[in-house]
Amino acid sequence: MRTQKERGVSEAEIAVHWQEEEYYHPSESFIRQANEKDRSIYRRFEMARFPGCFAEYAELLDWYRHWDRVLDTSDPPFWRWFAGGKLNVSHNCVDRHLADHRNKAALHFVPEPEDEPIQHVTFQELYVKVNEFAALLRDFAGLKRGDRVTLHMPMIPELPIVMLACARLGVIHSQVFSGYSAKSVADRAADAESNVLITADAYYRGGKLLDHKAHADTAVALAEKAGFKIDKVLIWQRHPGRYSSPTPLVEGRDFLVNELLKDFRGQRIAPEEMNADDPLFLMYTSGTTGQPKGCQHSTGGYLSYVAGTARSVLDIHPGDVYWCMADIGWITGHSYIVYGPLALGASVVVYEGLPAWPDAGRPWRIARDLGVNIFHTSPTAIRGLRRAGPDEPEKYDYHFKLMTTVGEAIEPEVWRWYYHVVGKDEAAIVDTWWQTETGGFLTSTMPALHPMKPGSTGPAMPGIYPVIYDDEGYVIPERSGRAGNICIANPWPGRMQTIWKNRERFVEAYYKRYCRNRESTDWRDWPYMTGDGATQESDGYYRILGRIDDIINVAGHRLGSKEIESAALTVAEAAEAAVVPVPDEIKGRVPEIYVSLKPGVEPTDELRRRLSDAVVSEIGAIARPRSVVIVPDMPKTRSGKIMRRILLALSCGEQVGDTTTLANPEIVEEIRKVVGRT
Ligand code: 6R9
Numbered sequence: 088m089r090t091q092k093e094r095g096v097s098e099a100e101i102a103v104h105w106q107e108e109e110y111y112h113p114s115e116s117f118i119r120q121a122n123e124k125d126r127s128i129y130r131r132f133e134m135a136r137f138p139g140c141f142a143e144y145a146e147l148l149d150w151y152r153h154w155d156r157v158l159d160t161s162d163p164p165f166w167r168w169f170a171g172g173k174l175n176v177s178h179n180c181v182d183r184h185l186a187d188h189r190n191k192a193a194l195h196f197v198p199e200p201e202d203e204p205i206q207h208v209t210f211q212e213l214y215v216k217v218n219e220f221a222a223l224l225r226d227f228a229g230l231k232r233g234d235r236v237t238l239h240m241p242m243i244p245e246l247p248i249v250m251l252a253c254a255r256l257g258v259i260h261s262q263v264f265s266g267y268s269a270k271s272v273a274d275r276a277a278d279a280e281s282n283v284l285i286t287a288d289a290y291y292r293g294g295k296l297l298d299h300k301a302h303a304d305t306a307v308a309l310a311e312k313a314g315f316k317i318d319k320v321l322i323w324q325r326h327p328g329r330y331s332s333p334t335p336l337v338e339g340r341d342f343l344v345n346e347l348l349k350d351f352r353g354q355r356i357a358p359e360e361m362n363a364d365d366p367l368f369l370m371y372t373s374g375t376t377g378q379p380k381g382c383q384h385s386t387g388g389y390l391s392y393v394a395g396t397a398r399s400v401l402d403i404h405p406g407d408v409y410w411c412m413a414d415i416g417w418i419t420g421h422s423y424i425v426y427g428p429l430a431l432g433a434s435v436v437v438y439e440g441l442p443a444w445p446d447a448g449r450p451w452r453i454a455r456d457l458g459v460n461i462f463h464t465s466p467t468a469i470r471g472l473r474r475a476g477p478d479e480p481e482k483y484d485y486h487f488k489l490m491t492t493v494g495e496a497i498e499p500e501v502w503r504w505y506y507h508v509v510g511k512d513e514a515a516i517v518d519t520w521w522q523t524e525t526g527g528f529l530t531s532t533m534p535a536l537h538p539m540k541p542g543s544t545g546p547a548m549p550g551i552y553p554v555i556y557d558d559e560g561y562v563i564p565e566r567s568g569r570a571g572n573i574c575i576a577n578p579w580p581g582r583m584q585t586i587w588k589n590r591e592r593f594v595e596a597y598y599k600r601y602c603r604n605r606e607s608t609d610w611r612d613w614p615y616m617t618g619d620g621a622t623q624e625s626d627g628y629y630r631i632l633g634r635i636d637d638i639i640n641v642a643g644h645r646l647g648s649k650e651i652e653s654a655a656l657t658v659a660e661a662a663e664a665a666v667v668p669v670p671d672e673i674k675g676r677v678p679e680i681y682v683s684l685k686p687g688v689e690p691t692d693e694l695r696r697r698l699s700d701a702v703v704s705e706i707g708a709i710a711r712p713r714s715v716v717i718v719p720d721m722p723k724t725r726s727g728k729i730m731r732r733i734l735l736a737l738s739c740g741e742q743v744g745d746t747t748t749l750a751n752p753e754i755v756e757e758i759r760k761v762v763g764r765t
Contacts, residue, residue: 108540108626109499109540109541110538110539110540111506111516111538111539111540111541112538112539113515113534113535113538113539114513114515117488117489117513117514117515117534117535118535120404120488121402121534121535122398122399122402122403122404123398123399123402123533123535123536124535124536125536126536128399128533128536128549129549131143131549132549132550134552134577137550137577138157138158138168138577138578139157140549140550141157141158141168141391141392141395141550141579141580142154142157142169143395144391144392144394144395144396144580145157145168145169145172145387145391145580147391147394147395147398147430147431148174148179148387148390148391148394148430149174149178149179149183150172150173150174150387151173151174151175151360152171152172152173152360153171153172154169154170154171154172154363154387155170155171155172156169156170156171157169158170158578160578160608160609160610161608162608163607163608163609163610163612163613164578164593164594164597164598164602164610164613164615165584165585165590166578166582166610167363167364168363168364168385168387168388168391168578168580169363169364169387169388169391169580170363170364171362171363172362172363172387173360173361173362173363174360174361174363174386174387174390175254175255175358175359175360175361176251176254176255176361176367176386176390176426176430177217177221177251177252177254177255177358178255178358179390179394179430180251180254180425180426180429180430181193181210181213181214181217181251181429182214182358184210184432185210185211185214187432188210188405188432189209189210189211190209190210190211191209191210191432191434192207192208192209192434193208193209193210193212193213193429193434193435194206194207194208194213194244194247194434194435194436194437195207195208195408195434195435195436195437195457196208196243196244196437196439197436197437197438197439197440197453197457198291198439198440199290199291199292199294199438199439199440199441199444200291201445201449201452205456205457206244208244210432213248213251216248217248217251217252217255218252218255218354218355218356219348219351219352219353219354220248220249220252220344220348220351221252221253221255221256221356222351222354222355222356223321223344223347223348223350223351224236224252224253224256224258225256225356226351227342227347227350227351228283228319228321230253230256230258230283231256231257231258232256232257232258232359232361232365233257233258233259233365234258234259234281235258235259235260235261235279235280235281235369236253236258236259236260236261236281236283236284236285237260237261237262237263237272237275237276237279237281237283237284237285237317238250238260238261238262238263238284238285238286239262239263239265239267239272239284239285239286239299239302239303239306240262240265240285240286240287240323240415240416241265241287241290241299241439242265242290242414242415242437242438242439242440243287243290243323243325243437243439244437245287245323245344246262246415246416246437247415247424247425247429247435247437249285250262250368250415250421250425251425251429253368254367254386255356255358255359256356256359257359257361257365259279259366259367259368259369260368260369261275261276261279261281261368261369261370261371261381262368262370262415262416262421263275263371263416264414264416264417264644264707265287265290265299265414265416266414266416266707266708266709267416267706267707268302268703268704268705268706268707269302269303269304269305269306269309269704270305270306270309270704270705270706271371271379271705271706271707272284272302272303272306273305273306273307273309273310273313273315273317274313274378274379275371275379275381276306276310276315276317277310277313277314277315278371278378278381278587278588279369279381279587280315281317282316282317282318282319283317283318283319283320283321284303284306284307284317284319284320284321285320285321285323285344286299286300286302286303286320286321286322286323287299287300287322287323287324287325288300288322288323288324288325288330288331288332289325289331289332290325290439291325291439291440292440292441293440293441293444294444294445296325296331298332298333298334299332300322300332300334300341301332301333301334303320303322303341304334304337307320307340318340319340319342320337320340320341320342321342321344321347322336322341322342322343322344323344323345324343324344324345327345328345330343361386361387362386362387363385363386363387363388364385364386364387364388364584365385365386366383366384366385366386366584367384367385367386367389367390368383368384368421369381369382369383369384369587370382370384370418370421370523372418372522372523372524372645373638373645373646373647373650374596374638374647379647379650380586380587380589380592380596381586381587381588381589382418382523382524382583382586382587383583383584383585383586383587384421384526384581384583384584385580385584387580388526388580388581388582389422389426389526389527389580389581390426390430391580391581392526392527392579392580392581393422393423393426393427393430393526393527393581394426394427394430394431395527396427396527396528396548396581397422397423397427397428397430397431397433398431399533399549400491400517400519400528400531400533400534400548401423401427401428401461401463401489401491401517402461402488402489402515402534402535403427403428403431403433403461405431405432405433407433407434407460407461407488408433408434408436408457408458408459408460408461409428409433409434409435409436409459409460409461409463410435410436410438410453410454410457410459410461410462410463411423411424411428411435411436411463411464411491412438412442412450412462412463412464412465412468413463413464413465413493413494415437417523417644418522418523418526419463419465419493419494422526422527422581423463423527424437427527436453436457436459438453442464442468442471442472443471443472443475443476446475446476446479447472447475447476447479448476448479448482448483450472451479451480451482451483451485452483454483454485454487455483455484455485458485459485459487460486460487460488460489461487461488461489461490462487462489462490462491462509462514463490463491463493464490464491464492464493465492465493465494465495465642465643466492466494466495466496466497466498466501466643466675467494467495467642467643467673467674467675469492469497469501469504469505469509470501470672470673470674470675471673472509473501473504473505473508474672474673477504477508478508480508480509480511481508481511486511486513486514487509487510487511487513487514488513488514488515489514489515489516489517489534490505490509490510490514490515490516490517491516491517491518491519492505492516492517492518492519493518493519493520493521493643494640494642494643494644495640495642495643495675496542496630496631496632496633496675497518497541497542498542499541499542502516502518502541502542503541506539506541515534515535515539516534516539517531517532517534517539517545518531518532518539518542518543518544518545519531519544520544520619520629520631522617523583523645524582524583524597524617525575525579525581525582525583525617526580526581526582526583527581528548529547529548529551529553529575529617530544530545530546530547530548530551530553530629530631531544531545531548532544532545532546532628533545533549540626540628542630543624543628543629543630544628544629544630544631545628545629546627546628546629547629550577550579551575551577551579552575552576552577553573553574553575553576553621553623553629554573554574554575554576554614555569555570555571555572555573555574555621555622555623556571556572556574556601556614557569557571557572558571558572560600560601565623566623566624566625566626566627567622567623568622568623568624568625569622570620570621570622570632571620571621571622572600572601572616572617572618572619572620572621572635573617573619573620573621573629573631574601574614574615574616574617575614575615575617576611576614577610577611578610578613578615582615596616597615597616598613598614598615598616600616601614601616602614618634618635618636618638619631619632619633619634619635620632620633620634620635637649639651639666639668639676639678640668640675640676641668641674641675641676641677641678641709641710642673642674642675642709643675644709646678646706646709646710648665648666648678648731650705650706650710651664651666651678651680651702651706651710651712652664652665652666652680653705654701654702654704654705654706654710655680655682655698655701655702655715657701657705658694658697658698658701659685660684660685660688660694661682661683661684661685661698662682662683662684662685663682663683663721663729664680664681664682664683665680665681665721665729665731665734666678666679666680666681666712666731667679667681667731667734667735667738668735669713669735669738669739670739671713677712677713678702678710678711678712678713679712679713679714679716679738680698680699680702680712680714680715680716681716681717681718681721681734681758682698682715682716682717682718683717683718683719683720683721684717690717694717695714695715695717698712698715699711699712699715716738716758716761716762717761718754718757718758718761719754719757719758719761720751720754720757721734721754722734722746722749722751722752722754722755722758723749723750723751724748724749724750725748725750727750730748730749732744733746733749733755734758737755737758737759737762738762743755
């Protein structure tokens with residue numbers, strides 16, 4: 088194994104590349120104030136110091152009891168970080184900031200309606216709210232350490248309050264993105280065996296107040312049908328004191344949180360002393376099978392990793408105003424809206440609305456009015472803002488020192504607009520590559536240490552050692568520019584602990600393919616498979632090429648092809664379904680679905696609509712197919728596998744390439760005719 092120093096990006100090498108490639112340099116003023124401004128961070132995290140190097144992140148936190156061992160590898164690949172240590176996440180994100188920052192804003196809640204005032208929640212107020220809600224969870228909902236609770240909450244300040252209250256008690260939260268369907272909520276609640284659902288009555292989206300509570304009713308009913316009982320639904324009011332949903336409350340099951348809280352005024356709950364490897368939360372994400380995976384994240388390893396990386400890569404200082412426009416319902420929101428930034432005592436913006444609503448100047452007015460200086464978003468949002476208002480940013484007086492992009496690869500042209508127009512040639516940009524499973528960043532430039540290169544994520548994070556394999560399982564030489572499957576050679580503290588209640592599936596999904604010896608307790612035999620294709624260029628930067636499996640990345644969100652196909656097959660007339668990711672100007676990729684019908688069924692527009700609606704009601708609106716193509720049959724291999732590659736080529740109007748492995752090559756032309764008509 089080579090050391091990070093050997094693999095790190097040296098000045099001389101970069102100098103060579105300047106001539107051929109496009110690099111941008113952080114400004115002197117950024118470098119001067121940066122948290123990490125000398126390369127010693129790579130020396131501190133070089134392989135020779137593994138795993139002890141990660142104690143540097145853990146030391147950013149308060150511990151009730153120091154760990155006995157940084158890394159316990161006795162049960163691979165179920166590594167235990169900071170074994171023996173005890174801490175509480177809510178203490179670290181809230182209580183410990185009171186001494187110096189009691190009156191500082193922890194949260195700035197920006198409602199979607201622009202005439203509704205911004206709410207500022209100080210650390211003291213956050214402390215009070217977290218304690219009172221924790222008391223309610225314990226004494227009214229009956230939840231205790233180790234129990235799970237499902238959240239289906241929109242972007243309102245109560246979402247981080249609920250998460251922190253759970254963390255205070257050691258209750259494991261499982262937040263389901265608010266745009267996901269009731270069916271998704273029911274499945275996840277049943278899988279996590281959580282009998283309590285926390286939701287909201289309504290929220291704003293694109294100028295409309297959406298009825299959110301209706302999903303809770305459907306979720307409870309669907310869970311019950313599947314044999315699982317959700318017995319309490321706790322409902323936050325979008326407008327406290329006024330119930331904003333047309334869906335009535337169910338007596339004995341539904342409770343308005345704002346009413347209940349009256350009984351818990353002034354209550355304080357001592358934070359539970361959690362073990363470092365107790366689970367903090369579950370986050371379900373799409374896998375290659377139909378069933379989403381409950382990624383289980385730890386308390387000590389996870390919080391250390393997100394705090395450490397938020398400090399070095401996001402460059403958060405106590406005086407910064409930090410805005411990540413992602414939804415807290417995704418891992419980006421968990422790690423880099425709530426846990427990482429609040430552990431560092433940052434002021435965090437929580438924005439309810441859509442990026443370009445009511446117009447493309449909205450984000451820049453928020454940045455101006457709140458003095459945001461760190462801005463975090465995705466290529467999809469950037470593409471949307473660029474299309475809706477390419478000249479808007481210059482009309483507003485705001486200044487970012489750092490901006491991020493995350494979730495999917497960014498096109499160099501879009502990157503340049505982000506840099507010049509949004510960042511006003513002043514802000515450093517970090518392109519961070521990582522996953523729900525990894526807890527925090529895997530590759531990124533260190534913003535004051537490396538030049539930026541559009542479309543490339545940068546070198547590996549300190550202490551992260553990627554290795555790229557070819558399809559035969561051979562290691563592709565470093566910096567060769569050759570594409571392969573990118574894996575991480577070593578354990579790191581942010582990695583998920585396991586798939587909830589499913590250790591076998593965890594090993595199968597992430598380790599089976601490249602594990603060298605299943606009996607080995609040496610972590611070197613257990614590279615983690617990310618499922619992404621990537622290259623490492625000669626400057627040491629990684630370029631991420633996209634998924635190598637059946638996962639589709641829509642607007643930076645992961646959807647499993649199998650989930651969408653299963654949803655379409657809930658329509659009785661459908662025989663087979665195949666999903667392909669077609670390129671989209673704003674969202675990167677969108678699903679297009681091919682369906683063959685049962686004998687005797689005629690294709691109609693009404694049927695196409697029902698197929699599309701089935702996908703939305705099973706998964707959520709983000710999965711809505713661009714179109715539904717009804718075909719006479721699927722292109723299949725002799726062993727009966729649908730060749731999605733051919734369907735994708737047809738959707739994109741490209742050459743289909745080799746069809747010799749097809750059992751029914753004549754179908755290709757028939758499908759081409761149907762696609763032409765759709
Ligand atoms: C954080 C997050 C993970 C998948 C990942 C990859 C893609 C994420 C990226 C990127 C290119 C980046 N991805 N960041 N691709 N450049 N900077 O997005 O988690 O929702 O689990 O998605 O997203 O394909 O494997 P998640």
